[in-house]
Amino acid sequence: MTSTQIRSLFPALQTKVYGRDLLYLDNAATSQRPRSVVDCWEKLTLETNGNIHRAVHALASRATEAFENTRERVRAYLNAADTKEIIFTSGATAAINLVAFSFSEAFIGEGDEVIVSLSEHHSNLLPWQLACKRKKAVLKVLDIDEFGALEVESLQKLISERTKIISIPHISNVLGLVNPVQEIIAVAHKNGVPVLIDGAQGIVHCKVDVRQLDCDFYVFSGHKVYAATGTGVLYGKKEWLEKMPPFMSGGEMIDRVGLQESSFAPLPQKFEAGTQNFNAIPTLVPALELQESILGSAELISEQRELLDYILEEFKKRPRIRLYGTGSAKVPLFSFSVEGAHHEDLALILDKMGVAVRSGQMCAEPLMDRLGVSGLVRASFAPYNTLDEAREFIKCLDRAVQML
Amino acid sequence: MKTLQEKKQEVVENFSVYDEWLDKYEYLIDLGKSLPPYPEDKKTDEHLIKGCQSRVWLDAKIEDGRLWFSADSDAVITRGIISLLVDVYSGCTPEEVAGDDFGFIGEIGLRENLSPTRSNGLVSMIQTLQAIARKNV
Ligand SMILES: Cc1ncc(COP(=O)(O)O)c(C=O)c1O
Numbered sequence: 219m220t221s222t223q224i225r226s227l228f229p230a231l232q233t234k235v236y237g238r239d240l241l242y243l244d245n246a247a248t249s250q251r252p253r254s255v256v257d258c259w260e261k262l263t264l265e266t267n268g269n270i271h272r273a274v275h276a277l278a279s280r281a282t283e284a285f286e287n288t289r290e291r292v293r294a295y296l297n298a299a300d301t302k303e304i305i306f307t308s309g310a311t312a313a314i315n316l317v318a319f320s321f322s323e324a325f326i327g328e329g330d331e332v333i334v335s336l337s338e339h340h341s342n343l344l345p346w347q348l349a350c351k352r353k354k355a356v357l358k359v360l361d362i363d364e365f366g367a368l369e370v371e372s373l374q375k376l377i378s379e380r381t382k383i384i385s386i387p388h389i390s391n392v393l394g395l396v397n398p399v400q401e402i403i404a405v406a407h408k409n410g411v412p413v414l415i416d417g418a419q420g421i422v423h424c425k426v427d428v429r430q431l432d433c434d435f436y437v438f439s440g441h442k443v444y445a446a447t448g449t450g451v452l453y454g455k456k457e458w459l460e461k462m463p464p465f466m467s468g469g470e471m472i473d474r475v476g477l478q479e480s481s482f483a484p485l486p487q488k489f490e491a492g493t494q495n496f497n498a499i500p501t502l503v504p505a506l507e508l509q510e511s512i513l514g515s516a517e518l519i520s521e522q523r524e525l526l527d528y529i530l531e532e533f534k535k536r537p538r539i540r541l542y543g544t545g546s547a548k549v550p551l552f553s554f555s556v557e558g559a560h561h562e563d564l565a566l567i568l569d570k571m572g573v574a575v576r577s578g579q580m581c582a583e584p585l586m587d588r589l590g591v592s593g594l595v596r597a598s599f600a601p602y603n604t605l606d607e608a609r610e611f612i613k614c615l616d617r618a619v620q621m622l
Numbered sequence: 623m624k625t626l627q628e629k630k631q632e633v634v635e636n637f638s639v640y641d642e643w644l645d646k647y648e649y650l651i652d653l654g655k656s657l658p659p660y661p662e663d664k665k666t667d668e669h670l671i672k673g674c675q676s677r678v679w680l681d682a683k684i685e686d687g688r689l690w691f692s693a694d695s696d697a698v699i700t701r702g703i704i705s706l707l708v709d710v711y712s713g714c715t716p717e718e719v720a721g722d723d724f725g726f727i728g729e730i731g732l733r734e735n736l737s738p739t740r741s742n743g744l745v746s747m748i749q750t751l752q753a754i755a756r757k758n759v
Contacts, residue, residue, distance in 0.1 A: 236643055560697035562675045563651075567699075570643040578675045592696065593675065621648060622698060 219515040225602045227252040227508070238572030241607055241614070246391050246419060246551050246598035247576055248441045254504035259446050262497045270496045271470045271487070284500040289486070295506045296436065296453055297427040302485040303459065306499050309450035310418040311341040313437035314385070316452060316489060317414055318345035320462035321383060328354040331380045333411075335360040335368055335397075336588055337390040340581045342416040346385060360386065362588070366393040366543035370401055377409045383434075384413045388420025392582050392594065393543030394551030396424060403432055412458060418442060422600075423549040425513050428453050445505035446498035452489070459485050466491035512601045525599060525608050526550045532612045538619070542589055550599035553580070556615075559622045561593045567618040568595075573611060626718050629710045630726040637730040646731070650702030657705040660694035671746050676700045678747060682754045688713050689755060703732060703744060711751060719755035724748050 225231055230250040233240045242250060262284060268277030270285045285306075293301045307313040326332065332346050336359050350357045358376055361369045368386065377384075384406050389396050399415055406413045412434035417426060421438035428436050435458070440449030454462075464471060464482055469492040473481040482488045512518055529552055533539045538557040556564060565577030576596040579586045586593060597611060624632070640646045664681045671678040676697030683690050690712045693704040710726075711719050732744065 560676055562697045563699050567644070567647055570647060592677070621644070621651060 219511060220517055221521050221602055221604045224512070224518070225604070227254070228602055229253060229256075231602060235572050235574075236570055241571075241573045241610055243597040243599060243603065243607075243611060244574045244576050245422075245600040245603075246394075246442070246596065248447070249422070249444050249600055250602070251446065251501075252444055252504070252508055254508065255444055255446060255501045258501045258504050259497060262500055267497065269493055281496050285494065285496050288500045288502050291503045291506065292451055295426075295510070296451075297429050298453055299429060300456055303453055303456050305452040305454065305459070305486045305489045306494060307437075307450040307452050308448050308495060309439040309441070310416060310437045311345075311439075311450075313450050313452035314342050314414070314416060315345045316465040317435050317437070317454070317462075318349040318385075320465045320489075321458070322349035322353050322355070324462045326350075326353045326355050326382050329380060330355040330382045331358050331378060332356070333358045333360055333373075333376055333381060333384040333386075335386045335390075336362050337366070337368070337387060337393055337585050338582065339387065339391050339416065339418065340583070341418070342385055342387060342414075343584065355382070356380075359584075360384075362393070362585075365545050366390070366395055367545055367547070368397050368402070370398055370405070373402060373405050374409075377406070377411060381409065381411050384411055385416065386413070387416040387418070388426075389423060389549060389551075390543070390582070390585070391419050391551075392553045392580050392585055392596065394419075394549050394553065394598070395543050395545055396420070396547040396549060398547075399433065400431060407432065412455075419549075419551070421509075434458055440498075440502050440505060443505055443509050446495075446501040448495045449498050449502055451502070456485065459489070464488055464491065468492050518601050521605065522550060522599075522601060525603070525605050528605060528608050529597075529612070536616075542591075542594060550603075551596065552598070553594040553596040555591055555594055556619055559619055561595045563622050564595050564615070564618050567621055568614055571614045571618070573614050623713060626710070626714050626722065633706055633710060634726055634729050647699060650699050652702070653705045654695075654698040654701030654703075657694065657701050657708070658692065660692050664692075665694070671750050678704060680704075680747070680750055680754075682751075684716070684758050688715055689719055689758065691751070691754075704747065707747065707751060716755040716758035720752055720759055722752075 228250045266277055266280040266284060268275060268281045270282040272278060289301045289304045292304050298304060307316060332350055332355060334343055334346055347357055360373055360376060363369050386402060388399055403413045414435035415433045417436050417438040421443050434455050436453040438451055441447040471483050471487050471491045473483050533541050539554050541552060541554045543553060561577040565575050568575050578593040580596060640649060660679060665679050669679040669681055671680055676695050678695045678700060680693045691708045693708050695701040695704055
């Protein structure tokens with residue numbers, strides 16, 4: 219499979235903007251959707267629209283079946299031990315909020331500690347900040363080195379007897395480096411501390427095997443790996459999830475409800491309150507199927523490598539460009555600044571050339587402060603982006619810089 | 623002195639020669655680069671306008687019943703937009719600024735075509751101008 223072949227599966231890539239061909243390089247914000255995902259959503263909406271787990275009629279049971287089959291499919295994809303360990307959410311943010319709330323209710327008390335990293339997306343910082351405030355716990359931060367890599371060597375020192383959980387990104391949405399999560403998990407577990415991996419970007423670039431990683435929680439959003447928006451997954455080890463109280467309540471997450479006291483459904487329903495996004499969740503099936511073939515394609519892997527090397531090489535030739543996040547663990551996600559040019563100006567001009575990039579703080583203000591910048595430009599590539607597009611991007615970037 | 627109406631008309635005419643977006647931006651960048659210097663000691667939070675990806679500082683003074691604005695931004699396209707606003711509204715009475723609909727921004731295509739965050743920045747800039755004017759009415 220080649221990037222050109224994959225492209226043809228994504229109708230949105232044919233879009234024109236301002237009369238030009240769209241060059242979509244904001245994949246870290248959201249990927250485009252393949253036809254298979256759109257078809258799946260349409261079929262569910264038109265043919266099997268019934269609320270799951272509730273009614274006895276045909277539509278409801280078909281919808282329930284599609285929903286539960288998806289759970290099994292996601293379990294298999296992540297190599298989780300049990301479908302009870304797969305909780306559907308609206309996205310990575312919702313999944314982290316769930317854990318930050320329910321885990322802290324069960325396990326975090328005054329004076330306890332939570333560790334996050336300096337490179338967090340706000341979605342893996344704020345829920346913990348709030349949980350720590352609520353529980354009068356302390357939020358500790360694992361720093362990054364000059365290349366943007368997590369300072370894993372100092373993790374052991376950061377962990378204390380009061381450390382209750384570590385929550386770190388698989389890949390930062392700014393730095394684009396695959397963090398050594400296996401090593402982090404090993405250090406944490408040696409100290410008896412569970413680990414949550416924010417896989418919002420990791421799921422896009424890495425084959426994830428939660429049992430091999432031995433992570434305690436892994437979360438991701440469907441919309442960044444080709445599935446519909448409003449879909450997300452929380453993987454959690456049963457041992458933890460069973461001891462955690464519900465996050466939200468209402469709907470089918472119950473066992474028995476009384477006016478003063480109620481008991482709740484077993485996993486996974488305990489954490490799935492209210493009407494689920496049942497028309498969208500099953501799009502994870504075609505999405506992950508595509509993702510599996512992408513990650514398994516030697517051709518695509520070498521194309522991506524070539525594209526990555528090309529951009530790194532071109533950036534190096536331009537002394538005004540500074541790339542943040544460098545090293546051998548790099549994925550094709552490039553956050554950079556250009557000396558003398560504001561990130562917003564660059565992004566605005568690129569946009570008018572048909573190039574969609576992200577600019578600004580990218581939901582990572584503490585990281586921006588640490589890097590000493592007010593914002594950056596980010597170009598994030600997907601497997602459907604070709605080397606020709608990378609060349610076009612460099613050409614447009616040069617022209618934009620020249621205009622400024 | 624030109625009236626507010628004449629000044630707005632002039633801006634719309636200046637923009638009407640550009641069909642291409644990039645040319646419009648070139649023009650805005652030139653405007654941005656020629657914006658008169660803004661005092662460094664007024665780049666404080668008090669003068670900062672929220673809602674922009676870029677930072678915008680705005681200062682106003684009133685002389686003989688007319689408002690005079692000066693402003694700056696760390697991004698040059700934004701500085702170009704500011705320079706338009708500063709040029710058009712400086713020298714107007716507070717009543718004129720407070721009562722204006724700022725519709726010419728739409729006429730030159732900036733409100734619709736700038737990115738949403740930027741557009742919000744523009745909106746907050748306009749709101750700030752109007753707030754200053756209203757305070758001085
Ligand atoms: C590293 C990381 N974590 C969390 C999130 C939040 O994902 P979502 O907004 O889909 O919940 C993102 C998305 O930008 C991300 O990149």
